[in-house]
Amino acid sequence: MNKRKFFLLPICLLLLGACNSNSSSPESKADAKSSEPEVSSVEDVSSQEEVSSQEEVSSSEEISSEPHTHVYGEWQVTMIATCTEKGEETRYCECGASETREVDALGHKWDAGEMTTRPTGATEGVTTYTCERCHVTKTEPIAKVDGYTITFNQGEHFKVYVYNTQDYANETPTETNSCKAKDKYGNVVEYDPADALDQPQINFKVVCDEGYSVGINDVAIVGADGTTKKGDLYKNFKQGPNETEGLPDDEHYRITKIQRSLNITITPINGEQKIPEVTFINNHCSVIVYKSATISDENIVTDEHFYARDKTSGEIVQTGGQIYFKVVPETGYVWNNGVTGDTDVKDLPFCAQNSENSGNKFKPLGDGVYNVTKVNDDLSILINCIPEGGEAGLGYEVTFVTEHCTVLIYQTQDYQFTPTAPTDNKAITRTSKGDAAQYVAAGDGVAEVKPQINFLIVLEEGYTVAKANIVITGDYNKLEQGNATLNPNIWKITKIKSNLTVTITAVAAA
Numbered sequence: 001m002n003k004r005k006f007f008l009l010p011i012c013l014l015l016l017g018a019c020n021s022n023s024s025s026p027e028s029k030a031d032a033k034s035s036e037p038e039v040s041s042v043e044d045v046s047s048q049e050e051v052s053s054q055e056e057v058s059s060s061e062e063i064s065s066e067p068h069t070h071v072y073g074e075w076q077v078t079m080i081a082t083c084t085e086k087g088e089e090t091r092y093c094e095c096g097a098s099e100t101r102e103v104d105a106l107g108h109k110w111d112a113g114e115m116t117t118r119p120t121g122a123t124e125g126v127t128t129y130t131c132e133r134c135h136v137t138k139t140e141p142i143a144k145v146d147g148y149t150i151t152f153n154q155g156e157h158f159k160v161y162v163y164n165t166q167d168y169a170n171e172t173p174t175e176t177n178s179c180k181a182k183d184k185y186g187n188v189v190e191y192d193p194a195d196a197l198d199q200p201q202i203n204f205k206v207v208c209d210e211g212y213s214v215g216i217n218d219v220a221i222v223g224a225d226g227t228t229k230k231g232d233l234y235k236n237f238k239q240g241p242n243e244t245e246g247l248p249d250d251e252h253y254r255i256t257k258i259q260r261s262l263n264i265t266i267t268p269i270n271g272e273q274k275i276p277e278v279t280f281i282n283n284h285c286s287v288i289v290y291k292s293a294t295i296s297d298e299n300i301v302t303d304e305h306f307y308a309r310d311k312t313s314g315e316i317v318q319t320g321g322q323i324y325f326k327v328v329p330e331t332g333y334v335w336n337n338g339v340t341g342d343t344d345v346k347d348l349p350f351c352a353q354n355s356e357n358s359g360n361k362f363k364p365l366g367d368g369v370y371n372v373t374k375v376n377d378d379l380s381i382l383i384n385c386i387p388e389g390g391e392a393g394l395g396y397e398v399t400f401v402t403e404h405c406t407v408l409i410y411q412t413q414d415y416q417f418t419p420t421a422p423t424d425n426k427a428i429t430r431t432s433k434g435d436a437a438q439y440v441a442a443g444d445g446v447a448e449v450k451p452q453i454n455f456l457i458v459l460e461e462g463y464t465v466a467k468a469n470i471v472i473t474g475d476y477n478k479l480e481q482g483n484a485t486l487n488p489n490i491w492k493i494t495k496i497k498s499n500l501t502v503t504i505t506a507v508a509a510a
């Protein structure tokens with residue numbers, strides 16, 4: 001308090017000085033002029049009123065000898081209010097007179113608060129708020145949490161044992177079909193996006209009857225509220241053995257960063273688990289597969305079949321395995337897959353996944369070497385190399401004109417891979433294997449080249465399309481469904497011998 005007053009003292013003196021000098025404002029100059037005749041009237045002593053007014057003025061201020069109504073300036077802060085203590089404002093008249101008034105204490109300015117103690121199922125949490133001005137803190141309790149209930153289906157041929165913590169070595173798990181998600185120390189907690197906190201997880205063991213087995217693909221996880229999108233359910237689902245995660249064997253599982261109550265359905269298979277296999281479909285290239293992350297001639301896989309392996313030991317594994325491979329295009333060909341950084345396998349049209357667990361990330365490692373992580377199910381990779389310098393002019397151009405629908409184009413006749421949108425509704429003709437090609441008739445020692453186009457019609461809601469709705473101009477042999485079982489809207493135009501225009505007019509469904 002004293003310090004604040006002391007600090008403001010020079011400001012007060014400055015203001016007083018300004019008032020006495022009568023120098024700066026036009027107002028004060030006018031005052032000085034009007035005082036001259038009145039001074040002479042004092043000498044006359046002609047008016048009682050003037051005498052009395054003169055006495056009044058002189059008694060208050062030496063510098064002015066006239067009647068005076070104070071004219072105050074703006075309020076000035078003369079003592080700063082704090083969160084808890086009142087302040088003071090002062091305004092001054094040019095004559096030096098002043099008035100003061102109190103300013104209310106400001107009250108604390110609380111920040112958004114921070115959870116300083118996390119609530120659990122057993123104890124309340126604490127939110128601590130800090131005043132942004134004076135850094136005083138206050139706390140508020142956070143109610144205990146209910147946590148998330150994890151329910152295992154009551155199936156046959158297996159039993160579920162749940163751990164309270166992550167300590168498999170020292171804890172005996174309990175056989176149960178329902179439990180709460182807990183942090184790794186055994187506290188019932190709810191998900192909080194702040195990474196520093198221990199998130200809810202579930203650690204469990206599945207023990208099958210003799211002759212039965214369970215793998216990561218035999219465990220289906222959905223939200224108790226019907227949510228199915230993995231990212232809204234949990235972060236990771238891991239099966240052992242996994243040294244890094246401390247999962248001792250393939251009976252042990254952990255689901256991390258659980259975000260809601262879950263229903264887990266386990267369906268054991270009768271027999272051994274299948275080892276995830278990786279199939280390459282090569283067009284104008286060969287592929288070299290490595291046993292592990294070590295890219296060397298000594299580490300090449302020589303088997304006909306390729307399996308996901310441990311990235312360090314190179315051993316074939318049932319879950320969490322990886323595949324390292326190098327693409328070697330034929331002379332004059334390149335693989336333009338467009339992938340420049342780590343990409344989710346499921347977003348790549350040339351990776352066909354058997355399940356959501358088929359692979360996690362597709363990573364270009366340079367020098368034609370690639371890696372797919374976390375291969376937990378069969379995975380196919382289409383490596384369609386194209387001539388160096390591009391494919392322009394190698395195929396006929398097919399122009400699509402569509403109404404109430406769009407088209408997506410397949411690179412080959414293998415419809416397990418995801419089709420992609422054509423550029424400006426134009427695509428080029430290819431052989432069934434994916435080579436951009438124009439028609440070549442069979443000749444002496446020359447095989448017939450039969451260009452085709454494979455496409456998927458994506459309909460607007462409420463619309464349908466039949467063969468009669470697809471009108472083609474140009475030279476071709478046949479329009480037919482590509483794979484009616486897989487999708488009746490997959491179509492194929494075969495033995496194309498010229499540029500085509502394909503007009504597809506979807507019609508309102510009956």
Ligand SMILES: [Zn+2]
Pocket residue numbers: 068069070071093094095096097
């Ligand atoms: Zn005054």
Ligand SMILES: [Zn+2]
Pocket residue numbers: 083084107108109131132133134135136
């Ligand atoms: Zn404060």
